[in-house]
Amino acid sequence: MQDRYEPFIDGEFVTTKGEVFTSYNPSTGEAIAEVARGTVELIDQAVRSAHAAGPAWARTKASERGCILLKIAAVIRENAEELATLETTDNGQAIGQARSDVETAARYFEFFGGGADKVLGETIPLGPDYLSYSTHEPFGVIGMVLPWNAPLNQSGRGLGPALAMGNTVVIKPAEETPLSTGLLAKLCVDAGLPPGVFNVVPGFGHDAGAALTAHPLVRKIAFTGSVETGSIIMQAAAKRLVPVTLELGGKSPNIVFADADIDAAVAGAWAAFTAKSGQVCSAGTRLLVQANIYDEFVDKLATRVRAATIAPGIDNPDIGPLATRAQFEKVSGYLKLGVEEGARIVIGGGTPSDPALQAGNFIEPTIFADVDNSMRIAQEEIFGPVVCAIRFDDEAEAIAIANDTDYGLAAGIWTRDIGRAHRVASQIESGQVYVNEYFAGGVETPFGGFKSSGIGREKGFEAMKTYSQIRTVTVRL
Numbered sequence: 001m002q003d004r005y006e007p008f009i010d011g012e013f014v015t016t017k018g019e020v021f022t023s024y025n026p027s028t029g030e031a032i033a034e035v036a037r038g039t040v041e042l043i044d045q046a047v048r049s050a051h052a053a054g055p056a057w058a059r060t061k062a063s064e065r066g067c068i069l070l071k072i073a074a075v076i077r078e079n080a081e082e083l084a085t086l087e088t089t090d091n092g093q094a095i096g097q098a099r100s101d102v103e104t105a106a107r108y109f110e111f112f113g114g115g116a117d118k119v120l121g122e123t124i125p126l127g128p129d130y131l132s133y134s135t136h137e138p139f140g141v142i143g144m145v146l147p148w149n150a151p152l153n154q155s156g157r158g159l160g161p162a163l164a165m166g167n168t169v170v171i172k173p174a175e176e177t178p179l180s181t182g183l184l185a186k187l188c189v190d191a192g193l194p195p196g197v198f199n200v201v202p203g204f205g206h207d208a209g210a211a212l213t214a215h216p217l218v219r220k221i222a223f224t225g226s227v228e229t230g231s232i233i234m235q236a237a238a239k240r241l242v243p244v245t246l247e248l249g250g251k252s253p254n255i256v257f258a259d260a261d262i263d264a265a266v267a268g269a270w271a272a273f274t275a276k277s278g279q280v281c282s283a284g285t286r287l288l289v290q291a292n293i294y295d296e297f298v299d300k301l302a303t304r305v306r307a308a309t310i311a312p313g314i315d316n317p318d319i320g321p322l323a324t325r326a327q328f329e330k331v332s333g334y335l336k337l338g339v340e341e342g343a344r345i346v347i348g349g350g351t352p353s354d355p356a357l358q359a360g361n362f363i364e365p366t367i368f369a370d371v372d373n374s375m376r377i378a379q380e381e382i383f384g385p386v387v388c389a390i391r392f393d394d395e396a397e398a399i400a401i402a403n404d405t406d407y408g409l410a411a412g413i414w415t416r417d418i419g420r421a422h423r424v425a426s427q428i429e430s431g432q433v434y435v436n437e438y439f440a441g442g443v444e445t446p447f448g449g450f451k452s453s454g455i456g457r458e459k460g461f462e463a464m465k466t467y468s469q470i471r472t473v474t475v476r477l
Helices: 040-059 062-078 080-091 095-115 151-164 179-190 205-214 227-240 262-278 291-306 325-341 395-403 418-425 460-466
Strands: 020-024 031-036 130-137 141-145 168-172 198-200 218-224 244-247 253-256 286-290 344-347 366-369 386-392 410-414 432-435 469-476
Touching (some): 031 179, 040 141, 040 205, 062 080, 062 095, 062 151, 062 179, 080 095, 080 151, 095 151, 141 151, 151 168, 151 460, 168 205, 205 218, 205 227, 227 244, 253 262, 262 286, 262 386, 286 291, 286 395, 291 366, 325 344, 325 386, 386 395, 410 418
Parallel strands (some): 141 218, 168 198, 218 244, 253 286, 286 386, 366 386
Antiparallel strands (some): 344 366
16 A cells, blocks of 8 residues: 555656545545545646557557557456455455456456457458458547446456557546556556556546546547436537447346246345445346245345345455445435335345444445335435345236336346246346346456446457447459
8 A cells, every 4th residue: 555646647657746635445434545636737648648659559560469468467467466455445345356356357458458459350342343341440549437336347348448459548547446547557567558558547527537538639438337427428528529438337127037046046136236235337236026936035035134244345245335435325315215115124224233344334235125116216226235126927027127217237037947038138128138147247248238327338349349440441443
């Protein structure tokens, strides 16, 4: 840990003398470090550095770019424990989850490094008098605005395809969790990434974030976060006619049919709403259970909740603190709202009684039963360890309830009937559907949303296309 964290611009940490803000440990409420506050001037410096580095990076052979990304993956693994500890201290998640996120970040660089020279153009058959072909070209400078729930994971997810396709990047990490992204940038340069190709400026959304998304040299914007902020960013991008990738959250249905492996589904339902203490955009927070197994299933899930450990992230518990005090207050408000709406708290519903946890942002994992899908707790993204259990009678009703939401990011289906699995999956309005394992997939599988859950795709080869634009050349012979 350092006492102060600075922006990383043009291959080095830049010493600033302006305002600072404080990063806090959500497990204890204690101050961790001071962080230099990004300004319009610092954003401009970072973007111009990325812009200057762009032509040489774009001209670098795709295979050579790929080799550098593979080296970055290796350096991340060499520094995995330092990165994971920094992430846990900054955003509160269990150290085991942080280690997994570090490995996932390395996998992103590894996957996209291996794919850098494998995104191919096409030849178009216009007849013997023409040669027509297409190529994938970088946009230039990509502006990325990260959320606070998974900084390293999100960094790797965006940086991997963007850099592989020859773009340069400026990241503004969330002001609540700014520490690990700067270290990642330094490690990238240590691994051979040219200075200026990846820059980091911590700061707040209304000044640093707004300056980044509005900068005339930024040619594409990638954002993960709330629908409200995503809409603001999309409007800013529209003024300059630049494309966006938006991943904006969800209220994902996790559907359990009576013929499912109940024990496996219970374990999956637990993971679906408690991973990162529920601070996952694709969390399965609407638990749809067939009526004839509803009570049994909810009881078994409550038994799993009862056994959960709650502690500071560094102790590797089942449930760590929420990342920010504001999120703690928000989730606490939803717990009260659920009771007011008539839902029944099966277990949880408050904060842990342990005196050692009172200064942190801890919320008990909570099951609401007898939830109607029209309730606000079933329609609005809570972003905490809270699940709403909803009854359904048959397949048609399950599909109707699942799709009765503004969101469409993820969905889960638990059944032993392979025909039902494919039939229901084809009718769910969602960017990804997990069958018999919630959060199934990996860095190879395209990820993104339908409806209000976003625009564009991250992960997989689809992301490499998202971070490139097509040029078509046609020659009359």
